[in-house]
Amino acid sequence: MKANKTKTTYQKLLCAILLIFCLGNVKAQLTGTKNIPGDYATLDLAITDLNTQGVGAGGVMLNMLAGNPETAPIGGYSITATGTAANMIVIQGNANIITANAGLGVGPLTDAIFKIVGGDYITLTGFVMMENPANTITAPATNNMTEWGVALLYASVTDGAQNNNIAGNTISLDKNYANTFGVYSNVRHDVNNVVVTNDIINNTTAPNSFNKVYGNLISNVNAGIVFIGSAATFNMDMGNDIGGASLATGNTISNWGGTAAASAFVGLPANVLGIYMNDENDFNVSYNSVISANLNTATGLRGILADYAVVPGGTITNSITNNTVTFTQAGNGAIQGITTLTTGGVVSNVTLSITDNSLINNAVTGVGSSAAIVGIANGGAYGTVTISNNIIRSNTSTATTGGFLGITSQAGVVNTLNIMNNQIGNASGGAVTFSAATSGTVGGISNTTSTGTTTLNITGNSMQGFSCVSSGIFTGISNSGAAGVAININNNSLGTATGGLISYSAANSSALTGIVCSSSGAFASLSISSNDIRGITYSVLGTAANTYINCSAIPASLLVNLNTFTNLNVNISGTVTFILMTYTSGTGTGTKTVTNNSIVTGYNRGGASANGLLLVSDNGSSVTGT
Known part of the structure; x- marks a missing residue:
């Protein structure tokens, strides 16, 4: 009898411990506003905790208090947490400078300031992102440079980055390195290898869809904004919006360009690119200012380029409106302000509008x-x-x-x-x-x-x-x-x-x-x-x-x-x-x-x-x- 009572007491104690542990985990989900410093000493620690614990009811804001610049971790901040429409994640920079790490290693092509890897409903706003001046080796095989200001990548071939908002940031890298991009999204390669095709396999959770890139100041990059969707007919990205519906949400891309990318990023053409949309459905590119550096190149210049490498499925409407494009070119590469292609064939199901743009100076x-x-x-x-x-x-x-x-x-x-x-x-x-x-x-x-x-x-x-x-x-x-x-x-x-x-x-x-x-x-x-x-x-x-x-x-x-x-x-x-x-x-x-x-x-x-x-x-x- 005594043994049974002891056993019962032990079981109750064990259940209580497990309950406390579970409740602790629920409470550990991030909610409300978390100040940095304050709740967390650094942004890196805050993002690590976010990735581990997730986001709770009502969402969370990671709020970097003004005047607290940081150096990004090697490879960049990697955000793998996922919000929802009801529980969003906001990472507020308050004009803090984030400098790339000086120890990026030899030859990787996947370094960023920020990466959103399969994350959804994340707003990244108010940061000043900069290359580290100590990073100067530009040969791709031995480079120690930063490729991406912000990258949107999938976590797996069934888990893309969706409903994110990259807004109000300043991004400046080093355009002398030909593999630099202000904002980059690609679902044809994984997070570790940009030159080997590994395309997504569904059209629901896998594409990088419904993302917004609004009001960013992007400069000193070789390519401004790049979105590359799936090369599978029914798996393409949907509804990505570059610039919104007014001048207030348009992006400014200035002092950019040089030559084609030095490495064979999957899906990337051999042009100098301001904004590139490849295999993207129902996209909007509007109210952006695309003003190049003083260039001297034999490579073709494309202010805004959209292409279908394969024929898409469905009924699609794409819009390129109210943009301004200006090039200065001392070389022999032809200038094209806005270019639209269908290299994959006839796309009779696509309606395209190119309206109210200014191709000037x-x-x-x-x-x-x-x-x-x-x-x-x-x-x-x-x-x-x-x-x-x-x-x-x-x-x-x-x-x-x-x-x-x-x-x-x-x-x-x-x-x-x-x-x-x-x-x-x-x-x-x-x-x-x-x-x-x-x-x-x-x-x-x-x-x-x-x-x-x-x-x-x-x-x-x-x-x-x-x-x-x-x-x-x-x-x-x-x-x-x-x-x-x-x-x-x-x-x-x-x-x-x-x-x-x-x-x-x-x-x-x-x-x-x-x-x-x-x-x-x-x-x-x-x-x-x-x-x-x-x-x-x-x-x-x-x-x-x-x-x-x-x-x-x-x-x-x-x-x-x-x-x-x-x-x-x-x-x-x-x-x-x-x-x-x-x-x-x-x-x-x-x-x-x-x-x-x-x-x-x-x-x-x-x-x-x-x-x-x-x-x-x-x-x-x-x-x-x-």
């Missing part, structure tokens, strides 16, 4: 450069693309073989391509000024590829202020894509009341064309209507031929009407043709209407010409027409 500065400037380049076969209300102005070039193009689309957009209401040059600054004669081609808007299901709308655009010494061929608006439904090139202003279209300060012999459409689908309708061309100036007698509207497409119906040619004073000896058509109906039963086109104010010719003036040159045929 881009400068090619190298003597004898071959670098070209392109404002917006779509190379993607998306379902629908809208490029509207963008401003491309105040660009300059010293190139002698490089050219300029405001907007180009070079892939077969499946449904509708809208290039509308853009300003390529305006009253605040012309499109581009060349300080040397160049053989490069110069132009405003170009579409080179369409499909049998495409409707092409190039409408409401204005362009002015192409200032050249002399140049290669100039074309204001060009379409060579065989759009199968309709082509509408209407209501465009090539030259405006505040500035003419183009000026040459030296003798120029290359052809000038205002609007040209050289291709269409046989059953398409084609309208070139209500456009105005004005302000073509040759300061020195040129030998170039001018053609203001040129149509050699074969649509089912053609309408050329209400176009105006305003106050032209053309000092050339070459042929001037206002409207040139070699139209043949694609169906054999089409119509051609050319009516109510007019010269406004006057037309003056400064040079003699054996060929003279051709108001309408028509070498084609039409079954019925006027």
Whole structure:
């Protein structure tokens, strides 16, 4: 009896101890505000405890009191804890400087100031992150540098970093090291090896989705912000937001760039990258300022680059809006302000909007450069693309073989391509000024590829202020894509009341064309209507031929009407043709209407010409027409 009583007492005591232990663990979950110093001596100790104990009801704030700078641990702070929508984790820096560790070791490619490894619902805000000045070895194999300001990585191939907010931080590393990134997210490699593919395996918990990068000041890095999603069709990241919905949430990336990354990070292209989105669905890149360092590189420069390396699943809308991009380039690498690609194939389920961006003050500065400037380049076969209300102005070039193009689309957009209401040059600054004669081609808007299901709308655009010494061929608006439904090139202003279209300060012999459409689908309708061309100036007698509207497409119906040619004073000896058509109906039963086109104010010719003036040159045929 006594033995049984002793046993029972022992069991009760053991249960009590276990209960106390469990309650202790529950209480150990972090909640409320934890001050550093105070509750914890260092941020490293606080994050270690957070990772061990987790977060409790109502969430937790790790609050670094102002005036307490720290050195990050070797490799960086690694945050593996996970919050929830109800129990969030906030790590508040209060402008404290976090310096990279000086003992990073030899050759790793995975050092950061902060890493979020599979963590969710974490806000990282208010820190000043800096490379350690003692870290100077930049050769990748022996480097002792910091790769990432902030990295979002998965904990396992089924556990990505989701619903995190990287906001209001200052990040400055060392762009002399080509493997530096301000903010980096990638689900195609694990936390320890960035050059070996190890992609995620589901589309729910594994992608790095619904993260926000808002209001950060990023400088002195080779690449600003990089997000690389899964290369599996249905496992791509969703809903990542770079810049938010106002200037207050946009990121500023300055004094960045140099060359392509020196190591083969999985999914990273060989370009100089301001913002890169690869295999990302429903993304937003908005209100960011992307201003490069003074570069001198043969590598192609991309302010904002988005690409699909594989065809995604689902119905997707991606937006690139209200960004500002500026490059300064002394080398020969081409400048592209905004570039969109679909290298993996046709993505007819994706709608892309590129709107309200400013591509301004881009400068090619190298003597004898071959670098070209392109404002917006779509190379993607998306379902629908809208490029509207963008401003491309105040660009300059010293190139002698490089050219300029405001907007180009070079892939077969499946449904509708809208290039509308853009300003390529305006009253605040012309499109581009060349300080040397160049053989490069110069132009405003170009579409080179369409499909049998495409409707092409190039409408409401204005362009002015192409200032050249002399140049290669100039074309204001060009379409060579065989759009199968309709082509509408209407209501465009090539030259405006505040500035003419183009000026040459030296003798120029290359052809000038205002609007040209050289291709269409046989059953398409084609309208070139209500456009105005004005302000073509040759300061020195040129030998170039001018053609203001040129149509050699074969649509089912053609309408050329209400176009105006305003106050032209053309000092050339070459042929001037206002409207040139070699139209043949694609169906054999089409119509051609050319009516109510007019010269406004006057037309003056400064040079003699054996060929003279051709108001309408028509070498084609039409079954019925006027």
